[in-house]
Amino acid sequence: MADKQRSARPGTGAKRKAADAVVSPDDCDPARCPCDDAACSLSRYVRTTQAANGDEDHHTLEATEQAVAERLSGLSIDMSAMAVISNVYRAANAVRNHVERTVLAPHDLTWTGWVVLWVIWIWGDIESRHVAAEAGISKGTLTGVQNTLMSRGLVKRRVHPDDARRVLLSLTPKGQKLMSSVFPEFNAVEALMSEDLDDDAKLATARALRAIVKKAENA
Template identity: 55%
Template sequence: MTGHRTIRETEKAVRAKLGGTGTPVQYAQMAAVSNIYRAAAAVRQHFENSVLRGAELTWTSFVVLYVVWIWGETETRHVAEEAGISKGTLTGVARTLMGRGLVERRGHPDDGRLVLLRLTDEGERLMGEVFPAFNAEEAFVTEGLSDEECETLADLLRRIVVRTEEEGDGRRRRLLGGAPPVPRRSGRRPKRSA
C-alpha cells in the first residue's frame, strides 16, 4: 500500500468520480498506467531507503553508475539517455559522483565537444558491492511472482517502452498540431522586477 489508501480503494474512487463526467474513460488502460507509476515509485522508495541508503546513493546516481558500469566508458549524452534523465541532471549527478571519487570524466579523443564518463577503481568496487544487494531487493519486490510471471511482466513493460519510444514523437506532434512542446518549467513563478 502506498499512501493511506490501497490501490483498489483509489481505483474505486476514480471510477466513482469519473463515471458521471460524460466522457468515456478507458479504465483498464488508466489503471495500467497508474499502476506502472505507483509500482515504480514504491520500488524506487524501497531501494533508496534500504540498499542504496547505506551506499549513500540516490536512485538516479545508482542508475548512472550502473549504465557506466555495464557499458564502460560512455559519452555523457548516451549515459543521460540510457538513465532516462536530462543532460543537465546528469551534469549534477556526475559532479557528485566525481566528488566521491566514483567516476571520472574526460574529453572525447576525436571530438572535443563530447565528454566521456568512466568508473574509477573505487566506482567499480562500489558497484561490485552494491549490485548483489540491489539484485536481492529486485528478487524481494517480485517475490510474489513466478519466474514466468516476471518474464511476462518484463515483456509487457518492454512493449510499452518500445511503443512510446517508437511512436511517441509522432503522437506528440499530432496532439500539439505540429508545434514543438512548450519548454518545461520548474513550477516556480518568475521573479518580479523591482
C-alpha cells in the same frame, strides 16, 4: 531525481527517511470497487477511512463508490487501460522509494546517482550523452550528477581522443568496488519485489512494459 546540479557537494544525497514520508494504503475490494480485477487504486482511500475513523464521514462507502462508478460510467472509459497505466506509475514510485530507503541511503546514494553509476559500470568508458539517454535524464542534469560522483571519487572523466567535444566517463576502482558490493543488494531487492510473480509472469510483465515504453516514446 537524484543529483546535485552544479557546485558538486559530496555526501549529502539520499536522505529519504520515513518520517513525513509518502504513505499509501492497501488493496481494493473487488466486490465493491468498480475497477477490473481488483487492480486499481480507487479504493485505497476507502480502506484508509474505514480503518481510521469508525464511520464519521458523511457519505457512506457505498454511496461514494457508487458515485465513482456513476462518474466514470457516464463517460466511456477504458477501465483496463486505466488500471494498467495508473499502476505503472504507482509501482515505479513505490519501488523507487523503497530502494532509496533500504539500499541506496545507507551508501549515501540517490536514485539518479545510482542509475548513472550503473550505466557506466555496465558499459564502461561511455560518452556522457549516452549515459544521459540510458539513465533517462537530461544532459544538464547529468553534468551535476557527474560532478557529485567525481567529487566522491567514484567516476573518472576524460576527453574523447578523437573528438574534443565529447567526454568519456568511467568508474574509478573505488566506484567499481562500490558497484560490485552494492549491486547484489540492489538486485536482491528487485528479486524480493517481484517474488510473488512466477517466471512466466515476470517475462510477460517485462514484455508488456516494453510495449508501453515503445508506444509512449515514439507516439
